[in-house]
Amino acid sequence: MPEWFCTRVTMTCLLPSAFLFAILFSGSIATAEFPPAPALQELTSEFRQQALNKLDADDYRMRTEAQQILEQGGLETAQALPKYVSTASIEGKVRAEKVLEQITLKLVQTQADEQIEKIQQVTQDFRQADFDLFGPRLDEFQTTYSTLLERASVRRLIRLNAVINFAKANKPIDGISNNIFAIDLPETIFIGDDFTGQEKDLHHFSSILRSSELLLGNGRGIYHIGDCPIPLERLRDLAAGVPGVAVEHRSSAKMGISGSINEPDWKIQSVQPGTSAKYAGLQVNDTIVRLDGNLVGNFRSFTVDLEPYQPGDRLTLDIQRDSTKPKIVELELDEKKQFGIEIDADFKRFVLIKSVAKDSAAERAGLSSMYRIDRVNGLPLFRPEDYAHLMTLIQDEETIKLTVRPLEAVEVQMRGWVGPYR
Structure with missing residues (x-):
């Protein structure tokens, strides 16, 4: 191995050429654990400085070789670049920016997510050093490799115990073919009391949710579960800068x-x-x-x-099954033209029995608060007001026929909250 490498590990993980396809077309993620990223080789400080000095050399080949050497470095090399670009020539600045791009891609490919966090600050330092030059170039880089960078944010959040739901969407992949591919886009993010991230990690939320803005629109959201350590208002402030993203709080129990x-x-x-x-x-x-x-x-x-x-x-x-078959019961009216049913006026979705009088015709027919009424003498009912109106029309009747359907009582044991459902 050349003397200008300071070896930190004895083995390096080389990724196959199909890596990009694995990133773009992998399945939906609910929750997962990733192994720690492999350590990367780094240039010695002395050799790094020699290569930086040669980026502005008179000889073109020497400048190119220096750039190629620097591209073999890691985070420490990237962190040395802003100081260099503050005094470099235009070509030196452009070469340094290319070095930064290559190091960023290498960190993304090897899932060195903590180092990617730090290299984002280097990117901002470049923008501040010469925004007119670096701003458009770095924006183009972000756009070109947005899927790779988004997956880095996904991995980071999952390592921090966030849960991410993906939705299928059809999207053309520029540079691969003119075909439309079905890909997974981040739709909702869930963080609970076991979330180990801090407010400095919240930029990952906006990063991955922006990537699905065009295709998913208002379907995206962030769920604040139970005693999540991140303040709910902080998440709402974040979502205010990402159009179409809703923020909801949920208790630690879910129904599903x-x-x-x-x-x-x-x-x-x-x-x-x-x-x-x-x-x-x-x-x-x-x-x-x-x-x-x-x-x-x-x-x-x-x-x-x-x-x-x-x-x-x-x-x-108490639930109403959509498949429950109705039955008809015939009731005799008493001398007050009553048969013992009180309708729940506060329930507006259909006509629901609130109570049944003791020893009434309705009780003898087996009716209770676990029934709804669909018809009176064949006339349909939709709201409590309909029932009250029909009862005024049957005062001369001795008996009435009610079409009813029973409700069903279901016991549910609540479980911990995972996923996008209640």
Whole structure:
């Protein structure tokens, strides 16, 4: 080995030529552990300085050889470049910037994420030294290698115990072909009380979420889980600079379902595998009516209602199965033209029985607060107001026919929070 290398390790990891494809087309990441990055060879300080001095040499070949030598260095070599460019010629500055690019790519390829953190400061030092020269060149470098640099941020956050969800998107890859590739783009980031990062690591959030802005738009988000050490307001300040990114807080317990926040008559849209909701038997298109006896509003308010629950807690959901078949019950009206049913006026999604009077016709028919009413004498009901109106039309009747469907009580044991679902 040449004398100008100071060997820090005895073995180097060489990456195959397919590395770029592995980065671009790898599968979605939920959570993972990465091995520590291999240590890199570094130039001795004396040889590094000799090469820097030759970047402005009169001989073209000597300048080129000096650049090639410096490109073999690592972080320490990169950190020596800003001082050099402050007095270098235009060509010397350009060559130094190329050295910085090559060292950055090498650190990315070898997953030396902690060193990549430090080299970002070197990049800023270059911009400050000569923004007119280095600004456009470094912007072009960032754009060209954005996918590689984004993956470095992904690895860094995962090492800090963040969870990242990816979404499939179709995107042309410039420089590879004119075809459209299905790739994974970062959609949501989740950090909880085990997040070991600090506020200085938050630039990784904006870095990877900006990369998916064009294709994912407003579908991106950051979830602040339980007693996360990063202040919620700090995340909201960060998201304010990244258009289309929402920040939400969630308790440390999860259920494992998704639903439409803006839809008043919402139903369960998906049930995540391996979650408490899945084990409890919740299904897509179920309507959650009550949580531990209390009425459930829209999906957002439901997530708020879940805040007090912790992993291991048990709760009961009254749900309406989409597949439940209706049945018809015939009730006799008493002398007051009543049959013992009180409708829950606070529940607006359909007509829900709130209570049944003791010894009434409704109780004898087996009705209870675990039923909804779809029709009265064949006429459809949609809201509590419809029921009140129809009851004024049947005062001359001796009996009425109700079309009803039963609810189902489901017990759920809450688990720890992972992934993009409640």
